[in-house]
Amino acid sequence: MTNLKEVARKAGVSPSTVSRVINNHPYVNEEKRNRVLQIIDEMNYIPNINAIHLKRGKTNLIGVVIPFSNHPYFSQLIQGISEEAIKLDKKIVLFQTSYDTDQEIDALEMLKLKQLDALIICSRNISLTIIEQYIEYGPISIFENITHSKLRTSYIDHYQSFLTALNHLYEHGHRNISCAINRKKSTSSIERIAAYKDFCIEKSLTYNDNNIYENYVLLEDGYDLSKEIQKSLNPPSAIVVSGDNTAAGLLLSLNDDLKENLSIIGFENHKISKLLNLTTIEIPLINIGKSLFNQLYDKSVSNQLFETRLIARQSVKNINI
Amino acid sequence: MTNLKEVARKAGVSPSTVSRVINNHPYVNEEKRNRVLQIIDEMNYIPNINAIHLKRGKTNLIGVVIPFSNHPYFSQLIQGISEEAIKLDKKIVLFQTSYDTDQEIDALEMLKLKQLDALIICSRNISLTIIEQYIEYGPISIFENITHSKLRTSYIDHYQSFLTALNHLYEHGHRNISCAINRKKSTSSIERIAAYKDFCIEKSLTYNDNNIYENYVLLEDGYDLSKEIQKSLNPPSAIVVSGDNTAAGLLLSLNDDLKENLSIIGFENHKISKLLNLTTIEIPLINIGKSLFNQLYDKSVSNQLFETRLIARQSVKNINI
Numbered sequence: 001m002t003n004l005k006e007v008a009r010k011a012g013v014s015p016s017t018v019s020r021v022i023n024n025h026p027y028v029n030e031e032k033r034n035r036v037l038q039i040i041d042e043m044n045y046i047p048n049i050n051a052i053h054l055k056r057g058k059t060n061l062i063g064v065v066i067p068f069s070n071h072p073y074f075s076q077l078i079q080g081i082s083e084e085a086i087k088l089d090k091k092i093v094l095f096q097t098s099y100d101t102d103q104e105i106d107a108l109e110m111l112k113l114k115q116l117d118a119l120i121i122c123s124r125n126i127s128l129t130i131i132e133q134y135i136e137y138g139p140i141s142i143f144e145n146i147t148h149s150k151l152r153t154s155y156i157d158h159y160q161s162f163l164t165a166l167n168h169l170y171e172h173g174h175r176n177i178s179c180a181i182n183r184k185k186s187t188s189s190i191e192r193i194a195a196y197k198d199f200c201i202e203k204s205l206t207y208n209d210n211n212i213y214e215n216y217v218l219l220e221d222g223y224d225l226s227k228e229i230q231k232s233l234n235p236p237s238a239i240v241v242s243g244d245n246t247a248a249g250l251l252l253s254l255n256d257d258l259k260e261n262l263s264i265i266g267f268e269n270h271k272i273s274k275l276l277n278l279t280t281i282e283i284p285l286i287n288i289g290k291s292l293f294n295q296l297y298d299k300s301v302s303n304q305l306f307e308t309r310l311i312a313r314q315s316v317k318n319i320n321i
Numbered sequence: 322m323t324n325l326k327e328v329a330r331k332a333g334v335s336p337s338t339v340s341r342v343i344n345n346h347p348y349v350n351e352e353k354r355n356r357v358l359q360i361i362d363e364m365n366y367i368p369n370i371n372a373i374h375l376k377r378g379k380t381n382l383i384g385v386v387i388p389f390s391n392h393p394y395f396s397q398l399i400q401g402i403s404e405e406a407i408k409l410d411k412k413i414v415l416f417q418t419s420y421d422t423d424q425e426i427d428a429l430e431m432l433k434l435k436q437l438d439a440l441i442i443c444s445r446n447i448s449l450t451i452i453e454q455y456i457e458y459g460p461i462s463i464f465e466n467i468t469h470s471k472l473r474t475s476y477i478d479h480y481q482s483f484l485t486a487l488n489h490l491y492e493h494g495h496r497n498i499s500c501a502i503n504r505k506k507s508t509s510s511i512e513r514i515a516a517y518k519d520f521c522i523e524k525s526l527t528y529n530d531n532n533i534y535e536n537y538v539l540l541e542d543g544y545d546l547s548k549e550i551q552k553s554l555n556p557p558s559a560i561v562v563s564g565d566n567t568a569a570g571l572l573l574s575l576n577d578d579l580k581e582n583l584s585i586i587g588f589e590n591h592k593i594s595k596l597l598n599l600t601t602i603e604i605p606l607i608n609i610g611k612s613l614f615n616q617l618y619d620k621s622v623s624n625q626l627f628e629t630r631l632i633a634r635q636s637v638k639n640i641n642i
Contacts, residue, residue: 069390069399072393093414094399094412094415096413219593275540275543
């Protein structure tokens with residue numbers, strides 16, 4: 001295989017000149033540059049890009065930590081991240097963790113070992129303290145509301161968004177309201193539960209842990225959720241479901257009685273919510289993905305709040321108070 | 322920053338011995354190995370993994386070419402690929418191409434430049450001839466029915482699958498059958514159109530290009546498709562839609578008349594098809610993703626056919642002949 005030295009010898013220049021040409025370094029005499037490029041072409045020389053990256057200390061690879069690929073919430077983030085990465089000619093290395101902390105550490109270690117230039121964390125299981133130990137090795141952006149840290153963040157206000165949904169139901173006369181969330185201990189769920197508790201206190205409604213359905217995240221989970229609600233002794237008149245996917249599954253699984261009597265609000269404004277006329281809180285996930293990527297290249301660390309908004313459709317009905 | 326030479330000096334061994342220890346090379350004296358590991362630990366030396374990869378000629382990075390991330394068809398493939406990659410401790414580099422051939426070439430060039438160990442092509446726009454020029458640089462697997470090539474393939478029989486769907490409708494009495502496909506010139510569409518033509522000839526039905534609706538792939542495309550069908554002068558009694566996503570969108574957008582009178586078959590057996598009671602042809606996409614990955618590590622080039630099967634639900638009705 002042709003190597004750099006052979007190219008240099010044949011072109012009558014030093015190996016470092018060849019290297020400078022390959023790296024698009026300035027201060028190479030135009031005539032020499034053309035000669036080197038011609039020899040490279042003639043000898044069909046393939047510069048070892050890994051060697052070039054090694055010298056530059058850059059790989060142009062950006063790690064993306066996500067729990068699952070085949071969930072619309074996360075695939076929209078990936079879509080946004082990828083759209084921006086293409087513009088800067090960066091490549092995305094996907095760490096599909098299933099919330100396994102070993103996989104999360106793997107991504108952080110690759111940043112440390114300079115196998116990645118930077119890291120985007122879409123959702124995590126590992127503690128923030130551990131992530132923060134890796135900030136010195138490269139920029140890290142995260143989809144989470146964290147300040148007082150060197151992490152670059154794009155985030156939404158889960159507390160306020162959840163409260164908006166609850167108040168919308170209250171304004172439509174609902175007093176017996178349940179919630180369905182994903183992992184109870186995730187940072188977003190903690191904010192949502194806090195909003196629910198505060199809402200109950202403010203409106204003088206009885207707060208009950210049993211009104212919070214946990215671990216509902218997939219489309220098919222909506223079916224299970226409908227069964228849970230049906231067997232409840234005191235079924236709610238309305239439910240806030242923390243994702244459109246599950247909300248859609250729920251809506252499509254309701255029996256005739258619940259279809260008539262259960263109001264539903266989802267989150268995301270995923271495409272299916274429009275088709276199903278599902279009231280939802282829009283989360284601009286593709287734009288958040290774009291922001292998470294672009295923040296990596298900002299000179300200063302920033303925290304970007306993304307607004308959410310209620311999109312009222314037909315899945316919330318008025319109830320007589 | 323500590324470098325390999327300093328470790329060698331302090332351990333009283335040659336740099337190549339340190340290198341052999343880091344690379345888990347055999348034939349290193351046990352006592353020397355322990356001494357080097359101890360010094361590495363004491364000096365908090367981080368081996369430059371990129372340099373190690375450079376020597377080994379391996380990156381442990383596998384490229385995955387997909388048009389979009391946020392479509393269930395492709396996100397299921399990514400899910401399957403990633404699940405297998407984790408087992409071998411390989412990382413996935415995502416090339417989200419939007420069918421832009423420049424992006425596809427980018428992936429192939431990275432394989433050539435040894436920035437990737439291997440490549441998986443889930444869907445392509447670029448010609449096969451160009452892809453085949455890169456086989457010498459590393460294993461390439463592709464989700465497509467190609468034989469007589471050094472490409473490793475996992476595939477389904479699009480022709481036969483489409484025919485199964487058409488025959489199912491015929492058996493239920495349908496004679497006025499339309500199709501909705503994605504890109505007309507994709508290899509899968511070419512097979513599907515061939516199946517449709519042959520079906521029409523065999524059953525003595527009039528073949529008409531206008532009965533093939535093109536460029537329908539997204540959930541929301543199903544809404545547009547419903548509008549197209551509604552304005553048709555001779556609306557079909559049944560339609561084969563080449564993806565559950567669009568089929569679901571169509572089903573949810575039908576007006577009362579079509580809801581009563583249009584039979585629908587989708588493809589994939591995506592989760593939503595079960596919730597909507599949509600008859601579909603199951604495509605085992607997660608398993609195909611797994612196979613595409615594992616084929617890269619097979620010693621010999623193989624072609625894996627995956628079976629599809631009809632799952633009859635309620636979206637196909639009998640019609641009086």
